[in-house]
Amino acid sequence: MIRYILRRVVAAIPIGVIVTLGVYALVFAMPGDPLRELAGDKPIPAAVLAAKRAQFHLDDPFIVQYLLSMKDILTGNFGTTFAGADIADQLRLRIPVTLKLTLLANVFQWTFGLLFGIYAGFKRNGWIDRSLLLATLVLLAVPGLVAFFAAQFVFGVQLKWFPVSGVLDGFPTSYLLPSLVIGLLGFAGLARLMRTSIVETVNADFVKTARAKGLGEQRVLWRHILPNAMLPVVTFLGLDLAGMFGGAIITESIFNLPGLGQFMFQAIKLKEGGVVVLLSTLAFLSFILINLLVDLLYGILDPRVRHV
Amino acid sequence: MGVALGLSLVLASCGGKSGGDSGSGDGAKSVTIAIAAEPLEYINPLNENGSPGIQVAMAMFAPLVTTDPNSGKLLNVMADSVTPDKTSQTWTIKLHPGNTFQNGQPLTAKDYVDSWNLTAQGSQAWKNNGFFSKIEGYEALNPETPEGATPKPTSVKALSGLKQVDDLTFTVKLKVPFSQFGLTLQYLGLAPLPEEIRKDPDAYKRKPIGNGPFKLAADWNAGDDIKLAKWDGYKGPLVPEASAITYRFIPNADTAYNEFLAGNLDFVDVPSTKVKTFKDDAPDKWVTSASSGANYLTIPAWDERYKNPKIRHAISMAIDRKAFADLVGLSVPAKALVSPDMDGYRADACKYCDFDVTKAKQLLAEAGGFSGPVNINYSTTSASGQVNAEAIGNMLRQNLGVEVKYTGKTGSEITELADKRKLDGLRFSGWGHDYPSIEDYLTPMFKSNGDANFAHYANPALDAVLAKGDAEPDPEKAIKLYQQAEDIALADMPLIPTFTKSNASLHSDKIEPRVSKFVGVSALWATFK
């Protein structure tokens, strides 16, 4: 088990190098002078620009800038953004925001998705199944942008059920509305996947065999159907969690949640290669971690999977 | 200090007894103001030239002089007098006695001289460094650095033109005579920092010590709202009525607007996308300012195809300014290069700014037509950039019969390309003055190598008239000279005036923002109902 985890971690290192180098190169190649965007409404004098350039190593060659950034990341010495924000401070503030949003959104998505998916899978072609399919179609057809703006306007501004934006009301109040919208949009795909998977498993030979052996319905459900039907869904989990980080850019912007997504978007706009790479590294690490967990979960769901 | 402390205790206990308001402290006179920007990382007026930072600094720092919101005349705040010599080259500034910083230290001429010297050092990389380029000795602190090179360190740490005379008096010697210098002193970016901050500015990024009417009410950490409380040591004029102010940062302007509608804010600026609806969304809760500033279409001076002034005039006359101003909202068509609220503004200064398709076509034909498509650049970072670009593009295409294409880029990339003279085609630009003088429109944008010479325009005749105006001590005569400069610029037309915008803001029932036709709308100086 431990050797398996170690092997995975070692395999991740070259990928990490390629990812960070690639991201840094992309940002480096972006046109536009970062310090100019920073200048605000008025022009800033050449002497000031030159001093800032030197401070952030902007005149060094690409590879030197990359190595300096990586050194900072690895030594935990993050420094400040071009605008003067302490990056370690920002991470301390922003990571919890993104985590809370992602977790809550996933709770909604998985609760709805699994419940509806399992129910519809067992009662296939019943009226609940049909209306569920229709509902998921409608949800999948709504562009996310509309859903966020509409929800904010209707439930926040008009009905005042939820805070309009920001995190001042704390957890979970401030996060409920955005997570509900993410959860509802994401649940459609999940419910459909779950439903299909249940249908396939219920009709599988090993389930029939189990029934034929005279096992009780409960036992068949919990020991045979659910674990097997969950397998493709668990793969989906890994992909989905990794995607949430990127998707949060729009949600965080509309709901004014000071999370990592907004930080990333700002950093890209300002061409702050160091920050973008730092955040990409975080995303990469969480991706590796989540997938490792997913694979370990596989082992629990399916005893035949052995990690050695 | 003892008195001040006792007073706030009394007020606090009053608030506690009535218990009516949910706000903290003496909540009845507290306001929450939205700032549609990323949270500030520091408060330091000398290193701040964007409006969010200046807006916050304005509550905590006081300028030397300011514009009286009622009369529009210059009003002394920290200064007792600002007097030029005969040539307007050396200026003597006397401070009002008895002012202190919020740490109790008296405010002296030394604080100004040292704070300004610190900012004038290029190596400090503070944003208001450029202001001091007018003062003698600036080059010694900011040696010329070739593009891409690391700046050379210099041992010079002080401007030779700045001299402390006594505790409350200092003199400023300019490189050349400049009659408007007194007006420029109202820029808040010249506020003084106390000695302890000057010694280690980084340590005080989040612990500003000002000399203005408000001070930090609580520790201000990254990501927090900025909470300010009244500072009773402020002795200057124009004391705001509010006793507590909270600045809340909401980067998405539409979201800030929604927050206001949900009743969570006392004051918010109306974003450009809402100018058509705010009166219905918040009836009786809105104010608008007089139109101020100026917006332009910028013609690239480096592109030969646009060289002929007739082409520029044709473009100008093909634009239906009325319809365009309506599209932008809260705007009026502009036919001058300076803002309408300036002394010396002439509403019909421009001879080629009327919408006249026939004349425009004729001018274009006289100039021999235009080859290739007209490219219109717009900033993707602004909400209305694309919409405005399309509107101008449609008018040029339909009225002049030229081909039009569009390029959306980030604002900084457009500026950078323009600075390198590589930008293809037209772009939008705008300017708001730092001090109320038409000179602050003409010098930055039209003087050769001006700070904000968007078009890279240069005309020695205009430079000469501007220099004459700068050296003219009589304000009336100076304005006449500046108007001549405006006429030259309008004939050459490096910038095509488009519209002047006023700003709309929403306010809660609790407050009535101060509205001045001279200095606009302010929530800081709101009165309470």
Next chain:
Amino acid sequence: MSDVTAVVSAEAQELGDGRTLSNRELLRALLRKPQFVLCSLILLGFFAMAAFPKLFTSADPRFCELGKSRQGRSDGHPFGFDIQGCDYFANVVYGARPSVLVSICASFGVFVLAGTFGLLAGYFPGAIDAVISRTADVLFSIPGLVVLIVILNSVPNRSIWIIVGVILLIGWPGGMRLMRATVFSVRNREYVLAAKSIGVPPVRILRKHVFPNAMAPLLAMTTLGIGGMVGLEAALTFLGVGLQPPSISWGSQFGVAASYRDTPHLFVWPALFISTMTISFMIIGDSIRDALDPKLMR
């Protein structure tokens, strides 16, 4: 991950009987479903609109009078006017082309790329699988939207082909994984082994036996995702990296209109068209999958 999936797939072999439909059988099965016929007709309508917009409107979408900005419907202008004062019906009709092209090309491209790579990775474990899977890992671990924003900010001219290209780049790994897992479950089935043993060349095995039996989940995923592509185009406009004028597209109409909530007709119409097209695609995808997947017909 490969060892895990291998075990999972080994068990998945027991599922299904490997019966496949011929194309004619498939078509007949589909045509029996009224919802399939209806949605196909709707889509044909959209395709016609994309290909020959002049059939649907005689108005010039680029003739604009700023004075009519955001006016409601009037005679000859059933959808009213847009922000620029152009006829909105004509704009929505002309907007079909980029939106249809982006969604179809990107989805089809992702299907082909993901299908091919998934097929190869699943059928040839070892070096080929390693190269493909590790590349996918790299792309996976960078948030897709970040790549989109950075690349679209860098290119000098954002055309639909560049947007399609970037979507392809970040879109294929997800489908590839799904395909690869399905291929694992198919590759050891009797009919594949039988074909192998009589010396059928690998390409033919992949094409004739493995692909048809393993494509259903990927196809379902692709059709479900088509709507998202048009939505993504709108999101790009919101983030400032969408198609630029004079291109007319539903996504950018929608992205611009999202800021002008007070004139609902500006976003209702493109939203209606986007949603109708999306739902049609998904119903068709559902029908195809149901028809292809014998397990669901039992």
